Amino acid sequence: MSKNLNLTLRVWRQRGPADSGAFGTYKADGINDDMSFLEMLDVVNERLIGDGKDPIAFDHDCREGICGSCGFVIDGRPHGPQPGTTVCQLHMRHFNDGDDITVEPWRAAAFPIIKDLVVSRAPFDKIIQAGGYISAPTGAARDANSTLIPKPTADLAFDAAACIGCGACVAACPNGAAQLFTSAKIAHLNLLPQGQPERWSRVTSMVEVMESYFGSCTNYRECEAVCPKGISIDFIAKMNRDFLQAKFRDKKKLAGGPLGDAG
Amino acid sequence: MPELNASVPPGPLAEKWDNHKFDTKLVAPQNRRKFQIIVVGTGLAGGAAAATLGEMGYNVKAFCFQDSPRRAHSIAAQGGINAAKNYKSDGDSVHRLFYDTIKGGDYRAREANVHRLAEISTQIIDQCVAQGVPFAREYGGLLDNRSFGGAQVSRTFYARGQTGQQLELGAYQALSRQVELGSVKMYPRTEMLDLVMKDGRAVGIVVRDLVTGEITSHSAHAVVLATGGYGNVFFLSTNAKGSNVTATWRAHKRGAYFANPCYTQIHPTCIPVSGDYQSKLTLMSESLRNDGRVWVPKAKGDKRPANQIPDAERDYYLERRYPSFGNLVPRDVASRAAKVVVDEGYGVGEIANGVYLDFADAIRRLGRATIEQRYGNLFDMYAKITGDNPYEVPMRIYPAVHYTMGGLWVDYNLMSNIPGLFVIGEANFSDHGANRLGASALMQGLADGYFVLPTTIAGELATQLNQPPVSTDSAEFRAAEQSVKDGISRLLGIKGSRTVDSFHRQLGKTMWEHCGMARNTAGLTAALKEIGQLREEFWSDVRVLGENESLNQSLEKAGRVADFLELGELMCQDALHREESCGGHFREEHQTPDGEALRDDDNFAYVAAWEFAGAGRPGVLHKEDLNFEFVHLAQRSYK
Amino acid sequence: MLSGSAPRTSAAAQAPAVRQRRKHHLWVLYFYGSAIGKKAVMAVTGIVLLGFVLMHMVGNLKLYYPDAERHLNAYGEWLRTFGEPALPHTGFLWILRGGLILSFILHIHAAVSLTLMNRQARPIKYQGGRSYAAADYAARTMRWSGFIIGFYVLFHLADLTWGNANPDFIRGEPYNNLYYSFERVPVALVYIVANLLLGLHIYHGAWSLFQSLGLANPRFNQWRRTFAAVFAAAIVIGNVSFPIAVLAGAVDEPEHITGEARLIEHAHTLGTAAETLPGVTFHA
Known part of the structure; x- marks a missing residue:
């Protein structure tokens, strides 16, 4: 049976590569624990847009852990606390009501930040x-x-x-x-x-x-x-x-x- | 009503492709560098095409909206790829693969294309193995096969549950090699927003750099669209979140015909929806049906845990209704059967919206280790998403939108009705008729990309020899750029109250209810009205924050949803006009007494290709008659 | 013109810095110029240094012989005279020392330049902190343990080889020097701490070198960790026991039983009278 979580997010916000960036704090209340982490961010973003605020940018695509688009650091751990799991496959049932969660982009000189959690x-x-x-070369192969x-x-x-x-x-x-x-x-x-x-x-x-x-x-x-x-x-x-x-x-x-x- | 000419070469079925290759004009190697080709999309079809064209010596520009060409959604295909290798000596042949595909497609595909696909299938495996794709092997070192729905032979090659990933990486690596060699210029995080036409020819595209918002033009002798399917019109589908119809739809708005848009494949084995927040649906490979048994309780509303329901009180409805194919009936059949039992109240799970896929027998018979080796990653994924352990309790599955057989109309050369515009892979209306068999999408994408397009495109390019590409400073390009910029300004200027996603969800709900697994006149008529209203509301009340000049994911989505809204109407129009049931298109008015799809070959054995007539206006229908010279049309039976 | 405008592409906006490496014509420099080459050099020099600390520790175990002073001093003498007359006096020792010094310098040079490279690779740290999933304390403190050990080695040389940090130093009498060095509690403590750090350094290094040299195989992978742990433990236990033994009084006071002849001979070699050697005290 699913239950609801009230969370506080600290998310890295950075407008562009040249911006210095800082953490923004967001309440994420009433999060169903069957949601994936990205679905939780979707909910937060829908609320941010409702408030006229810029939604959090993050890379994602297949949401089934295979395309490799998504990924950021959750509480100091890339892809979060579950081993062998991309953030799109990380579900909120691994968090507790009242948790403070820190979210930060990959950091490396080779991966400049494009915006918020999106890196190159x-x-x-x-x-x-x-x-x-x-x-x-195409067509030159012998029998498999x-x-x-x-x-x-x-x-x-x-x-x-x-x-x-x-x-x-x-x-x-x-x-x-x-x-x-x-x-x-x-x-x-x-x-x-x-x-x-x-x-x-x-x-x-x-x-x-x-x-x-x-x-x-x-x-x-x-x-x-x-x-x-x-x-x-x-x-x-x-x-x-x-x-x-x-x-x-x-x-x-x-x-x-x-x-x-x-x- | 004008007839469409598919340019199918004459001659016996099995010789058409060989003859056509000989008859097609060539571009000599030293002339190839004079040609510029644009490829949009870098999945199996686009990646393979760009790599092969670059290797042949053409100048290629490849575009993808993802941050790397490797991430195109082909990467998510799980189960496998078909090929008529007959390595298992179980009676497979090119002709059988051809026949199975035509039959699986409910006799709504073009014979000559399908036969070519079956012929090329064997070459694909050779090519991929040469590239280092790590297909599953037997202990003797030979390639292993498994069987898939709609076939009674083992012809599916696979790489664990990640076949699409490995094939996609193969194509991506071949593409990377050409990028390094300089024959392909890669534009990642770049989205095509318009097709540029001059004198009735496709001469280039207008794109937006998703990072800087810059709008630029690119000119070419030929434009190849390999931008995948449009399943995301349903909001919830197994597609990637970024998968969209924009490239093909904007080409459609410039004159390319959209064929059979209502043919949608609903995949039978997906994880059921768990709540309103759901952002996408996750497929569990069809290969699971090799070893899993599908059942529901015999009693309605039976709330007992699965393992407490004795065998006698279970209804293995696929095995009961289709004894010869059993759990391996084609996707459309399996999906509808699941819908029937759930609609009748036999559904399982918290909100009774699924059926069981049970591995208990297989684990008893083969041992857990074997099952783990075959499907380990799928079982893990299921456990991650649902929190249930499928080794202990049966999986819960339900159909979900997965693949779209419709797409831009193309002739035998894969060229659309616009000269110079080619469409390959899932983006074209394809070789799958009204329903695609499992493990055939990868086959078609790679056949188009590696083998068909690089051959047929030469015939068109040869007519353009020594013609320079149209300057991007020309009036046509300027006008297209301006219209793209205007569209973006318009979206940003509405400043309404509803988010893009809320419109998308609502569109998806309407489409799923009325243009999903079962359709009827009343529902489709209602949907047309609802979508029209929703489209108008979108253009007056959508809220897109931010600016064009930086990464703006809401703006990207808004443009795509605007196109989905128009497409949704066309899909309903097509579904409404097709007064028959076939494959993925099931009209409740047209079914056999035992609930199977009832085709009307006399009146509907044609491809419906729609011409754009303006947003909110019904499209203009063009027909391509399907002439079956080599197969006998029959009621499909998997009993 | 084939394509349109292409000046401000996103690729340019997002382009990370590329490190250009000089293309040395000399193979060995080109090889050492690569990070994997440097890691291989660190591994090989690490093996040399491991061999040294092991031999050093084992040699010092003579401290526990019944006739410890004679044995230890004779061992020192043996090192100086080994290979004579084919080699000059202390020739063998200097060959060993040469290898050690070279290994030490290369080990440090590679470590420093890789550290600089790695700093550049992550100029901005995680602002919200980070949690380690696998890296143990030893791995994370390699640079600090290495840095401290490096300085300790200088002190250790000043204390027991050059003698300028040891008022009781007698050249050629390792037993005496060791005894009086460890009798000073602060020196003994520094020695113990340095050896614990050395143990940590070895615990990671002796495992890591297999990876750096590409020696991985499911059949022996689990032994790599065991090897490193046992090696580190042996070095730490052996070395730390010496000052403890001295402080606990389990080791006899030096009696200078090395023999006059050897001492005089030694003084002769140096061209100095034994009595005038700095810090020499006769207990007789």
């Missing part, structure tokens, strides 16, 4: 553009079953590929590092046989772009703890290993030229 995550796209793909992939390998690649690119890992990392995001894509592709030809160039160039925007990894494990998809930091270790191996390899092999190997 464009550097994530840049990292993928640097090599987060397998070059497979001609490459056998052991189930454990496919499963592990999938575990890495489950990343939704929400940015919680960066938000949680005390260093503002994007190692979990980057390593997940590298691991997904570098584990698969199809990914081998570009394996070494991929890790080198993706890491380079990553480091041009983000901090470094000091193995705090905060990223793994807040990742809504439970991506493991083992993939970071794998990325480090591939990066080190790539650096110790012959440059000609790195180029993926005729001397390139598939190992």
Whole structure:
């Protein structure tokens, strides 16, 4: 049976990238605990508009935890208190009547605030553009079953590929590092046989772009703890290993030229 | 009434596509860089098309309203993608996939398109595997398959319950590669607000930068719309909150015909509504029906917990009514059956608005671990949303708006009636007829994006060789920009009393009641009136705060809801005119004695393509007759 | 002109700062220029330093031998004379010291430059505070523990190697120096605190180095944490026991039983008379 909650929200309000921003305090009364956190914000926004006040801007789209649009810090924790849950899937039944809740955007130099809780995550796209793909021209593929992939390998690649690119890992990392995001894509592709030809160039160039925007990894494990998809930091270790191996390899092999190997 | 020419190539069904590829004019590689192509939307269809066109050497500009092209709503598709690979040797073939799709669509799709789709399906799997999409595998390393509704073979490839995500990321990665190579220029957080026409051709678009509010024009030799479906006209649907009809609707207002708008797919397995605050509905993949059994108590208003109701007092109504397909009947059939039992008072849950989807048998038979592996993420999602543990108690499900088979009319080349304007994926009126089979949306999106459009667009571009794109300084672009700016000023200037969402909710309620799972003349007539009034109220009383020159989510929503209001009227008009039941369109006046959809092939075996005649004015109907040369029209039966 | 206006795009408005890295032609500098390279260097130098603290602690366990003074001083002497005559006197020791100094400098340089990089990556902290979900105290205090240990090492050298912080210092008599150093309660306390911090630093570092070097495998992952905990505990227990033992009187007072010959020889090497060495007191 659902019940109603009366809450006090402290939400970061910032008009634009240049504005310095500050917390605004809002009463959220009569919140049904079956609501999702975003539905609660919808209710608050409808009331704000009713009062002629600017509603709180936040990114969101699918509201089923897969598009990666939503995400902000709730009481000091990216995506809030429930492990393995994006804010759109976080339900108010995990809060108590009378709670004070602090809501703040992701904070990282690479993620400038656009407005309120909305940040730009464009550097994530840049990292993928640097090599987060397998070059497979349309129409040139051979039969799908001609490459056998052991189930454990496919499963592990999938575990890495489950990343939704929400940015919680960066938000949680005390260093503002994007190692979990980057390593997940590298691991997904570098584990698969199809990914081998570009394996070494991929890790080198993706890491380079990553480091041009983000901090470094000091193995705090905060990223793994807040990742809504439970991506493991083992993939970071794998990325480090591939990066080190790539650096110790012959440059000609790195180029993926005729001397390139598939190992 | 003018007839529409679909430009279907002649010849035997199985040879049409091959012949057409040969007959279509080509653009030589060295000439491709002379062409500018705009792709709006970066889901499976748009992402795949932009990537492939860029790879071929065209100059491509890709636009999406999300902050990254990876977030398009294709990413939320769960269950899988069909392909006639016949890896399971269970009698599948291109022809069977073609036949199943035509039949599943209740004989309201164009044969030649559907056959092409079935042919290409196998190539899609090859392409995606080459890109590194981690499809489920068997222990021997081969690809695994599952079965989906409306089919008696296992032809669905899947990546856990996140197939759409993995395919979308595959397309996004291919797109990212082209962005890096410079062949595609990406414009995220940018929304198309108008189509620009010159001399009857589509020559570009006007967009708004959602961060700065800047209105800019982009000119091209061809415009490709891949902007998805319009299910959000119902407010509550399984679509993403941002999914909208604006791009296709504004193209419609510039002359593109809107085909079969009333064909709406109501997905049978969604989590029921829990309250008025509900912002969207969450789908539970159809794949769950592989192992879950649908039932309601035999007694009306039975309030006992599910596990205290003995088997003899349960009505497994799908298995009872459709013994051969059982729980795997097509979506429209399953949805209506659920509506019937709930309407009759057998519903379960706090507000008696659902039916059970029970895994107890499957868990007993296969063990919890197997079920967890197959559907773990779906079960987790269900638990998060409802607070119930589906391993212990049956899921509660109810149908929800999911997919729209209607969309802009396109010919065999996927070109709309406006030369230079192409429409792909869910945005076009598509290959699914009046009902789409599960795991076919991903197939169609990728077929259009990777394989069909990049081939057929050349035929149109070839006619434009050495013609420079129209300057964005021209009068046509200036006028379009001005009209977009005027529209925005108008919305901001109303300063009324009601929020955008309150209008949207009200529209959705009207649509769901009168143009939802079951429709009738009285309801549709009432809806037309209500929506008309609501539209007028919207334009006099909506409250959009803030300004254009910064991120303004209310303003974005307002523009989209304004278009939904006009679309809603067209949907009701189309539903009212189609005096038959077919697939997702169920007219209560037209049903068999046992409550199944009753088609009228003599009078309605056509595509209804509507021409815009002004807001609040009935659209002008154009028909494309559907000629079935290769399949025999029959009453669908899943018994 | 293909496209229309494109001057004020949102991409420009939202563009975060990009750090441009110099492209060194020298492979090793290019490698060290990357953060992952620096972390690998920290891991490898960390292993060297771990080896050192372990050997250092184990060597000092001679304090508990029945004939502790002789053993400890002989061990010190052995370190200085090992490898002779192939190596000059204290040659081996200086090779060890060279490796240690290089590791120490690289470890610190990498840590400092990564810290600066990380500061830039989050210029504005969470204004509403943050709650940690996984990072333990050791991980969060690496920079502080490292910083303090670094300064402690300087004091430790001044106290027991150079002697300028120890009035009772006798060059070549580690037993004596250690004894009189720990007899001073404040010094013993500083030593104990520094070793607890060293334990914390190792607890995170000895686990972290596996990650940095890419050594992760489900088969041994759980042992990485155990290894780090056991290593840190061993170092802390061993090292902290020394001052406690001295203060508790469980260790005998130095008797300078190192032997005249060795001392004279030592003084000779230095070109000084033993008696004139600073801080030397004969208890005889």
